[in-house]
Amino acid sequence: MRIPQQGRPKQEVFDDLKSFARDDLAWRSGRAFGYVYNAGKDIAEVGKRAYMDFLSENALDPTEFPSLLRFENEVVSMCITHLGGDSECVGNFTSGGTESILLAVKAARDDFMAKNPGVKPQILLCRTGHAAFYKAAHYYGMDTVITEADPETFQAIPSAFGAAITDRTCLIVGSASQYAHGVVDPIEELAALAASRGIRMHVDGCIGAFVLPFFRELGDDIPPFDFSVPGVTSLSMDLHKYGYCPKGASVVLHRNKDLRRAQIYTCASWSGYTLANPTVQSSRSGGPMAAAWATLQHVGHDGYLELCRGLLEGRRAIVEGVRQTPGLRVLGDPQMCLIAFTSDDPELNIFHLADLLIRRGWYVQPQLSMTNSPANVHLTLTPANLPHMPAFLQDLRACASEARAAESPQISPFIQQALASIDFDSLDDATFTQLLSAAGLGPGGDLPEDRAEINMILDSMVPALRERVLQFFFNELYQQP
Ligand SMILES: Cc1ncc(COP(=O)(O)O)c(C=O)c1O
Known part of the structure; x- marks a missing residue:
């Protein structure tokens, strides 16, 4: 393709965009359990408007755009308070969970390497920890050390972490919650272990940390997992997931400025402007941070609490519905609104079940087997799914029967x-x-x-x-x- 010689009329271009989206995942239907965190039009509109208003502003140099610095500092401050932090805590706004994790790992790695020259650092995590930590290790020339999760609860096992610590361990990772099964690791035990060995401890709260404090407020038994736990040195939490902010919104938080210092990259060795970046991106649109600020202000604590009440009810309905469907079993005891279920019936192929649900217009995510976690179907529940729960559970039962009756798919x-x-x-x-x-x-x-x-x-x-x-x-x- 070439850039068109002559520009095309606006409307024609917009029509093209619309037509290109024809085959995209129909998330607006409320039948998609993944990718889009949908809490309805009103909330989305606030994010969109604020995003467009600050689309062109650039956080590359926050001294030129004090509004962006204010959005970032205030959003981070709200997140620190939400996660039990104090006035010593600091953080930055990033483009997403992976960037937050890359930055937390960079801070830990650079500090470790300054203190241990010539030693290749390791990240210690459970099999259920997010792929972003492997990516960080891959990018930064580090090693990962993996422990297996408990085969019943899918939580990390502290004694296995204890046995896996070495002189090269630079960062210990726990998840609140992990993605695959929606369970929270025993953060207090892991953090105590990390503190006793003088190792940094990161809690990956990208998907769960925003919601879990609301679930606790609503009466769920959520053990401490945030800055209230001594030994937790950094946290990541995404706003573009259960904060319902437009994509490109997450925070990386540190217990104090000393721990963050190595996250910030500066370069004064070239002939252009002196570069000072707290994040991976250099030029950063003001859109995502303005949108995150506006969304948090508009929804407010009570609004999020109500949304979370619905999610808890939805999760209970799904867990109950899966348990009542012969052959299916929920993996672990999800504390988040992420649910994974498997088939214990050799006649009921779980991937075939996923296909049948997809054919009926649901989007569900097949997850491959991994060590002690069998192949399963994962659901990420969001408020838009809630009105469709009865229809989903009815289809789940029907598709399970259909999958069992059908000939099991085979690899040719x-x-x-x-x-x-x-x-x-x-x-x-x-x-x-x-x-x-x-x-x-x-x-x-x-x-x-x-x-x-x-x-x-x-x-x-x-x-x-x-x-x-x-x-x-x-x-x-x-x-x-
Ligand atoms: C637990 C956890 N950590 C990190 C991430 C990565 O987030 P992102 O896709 O925003 O980079 C995810 C994404 O689902 C996640 O669930």
């Missing part, structure tokens, strides 16, 4: 043979393309509607192989016209 013999014979270490584009088309995937990575077989293929692979295959697939997907 051709694929099985190909998988057994391909040397994945020397996989090239041509072989990979052949494999894709044999698995029913079109050129450019078009996915078939029913994905049970693809999920079963991925599920049969060890993680390193899944990663390799997905790297090929994404290299294929971003194919320019």
Whole structure:
């Protein structure tokens, strides 16, 4: 493609945009359990308006845009208070959970390496910890040390952490909550362990930390997980998830300025402006931070509490509904409004069940098996789903019966043979393309509607192989016209 020689009329361009969205996930229907955190039009409108008003302002130099500095400092301050912090705590507004995590890890790593020259630092986390920590380790030349979760509760096991600490441990990670099963790790025990060894402890509250204090206020038993726990040195919390702010909104928080210092990158060695960045991004639109500030102001504590009341009711209904569906089992005891359920019935293929639900217009997320966590279906519950609960549970029961009655999907013999014979270490584009088309995937990575077989293929692979295959697939997907 080329940039069009002559500009096109505005309306024509807008019409194009609209038509391109035709096949996008229909999240406005309230039938999608993932990707979009939808609390209705009124809240979204406030975020949108504020976002557009500050779209062009640039937080690259906050001294030139004091409004942006104010948004950032006030949003961070509200988050610190929400998470039991005091006046020593500091933080920054970031573009999302991954950036918050990258920054917390950078602060810990740089500090560790200054004190331990020549030692390759390790991040210690549970199998259920988010992929962003692996990404951070990968980007920064660190190692990850992984402990397995309890096979019943899916919580991290403190004694396993204790046994895995080494002189290279630079950061211990706990999740509140973790994504896959929506359970909260025993943060007090992990933090006590970290403090006793003089190691930093990060709590990943990207998805859960905003909601959990409201759940506690509503009577749920949520153990301490935030700055109220001695030994927790940093936290990440996303506002673009359960804060219902437009995407590009998260915070990274530290217990004090000393702990944050190494997060800030400065460069005065080139010929342009002296660079001082507290975040990964340099130029930063004022849109997300203005929108986050405005959304928090508009919804307010009582508004969020009401939204959380609905989420708790929704979670209870789903957990109950899954338990009443023969063959299905909820994994762990979710404290967040994230629910994972598996099939204990060999006749009921969980990936086929996901396909059937998707065919009926629900978006649910299949999760592959991982060590002691069986293949399952994950639901991220948001307020927009709540009016659809009875219909969802009815369809869940119907689809479970249908999946059980149907012949279980199989990996085709051709694929099985190909998988057994391909040397994945020397996989090239041509072989990979052949494999894709044999698995029913079109050129450019078009996915078939029913994905049970693809999920079963991925599920049969060890993680390193899944990663390799997905790297090929994404290299294929971003194919320019
Ligand atoms: C627990 C947890 N941490 C980190 C992240 C990463 O957040 P983001 O997608 O905003 O980078 C997620 C995303 O779902 C999450 O659930």
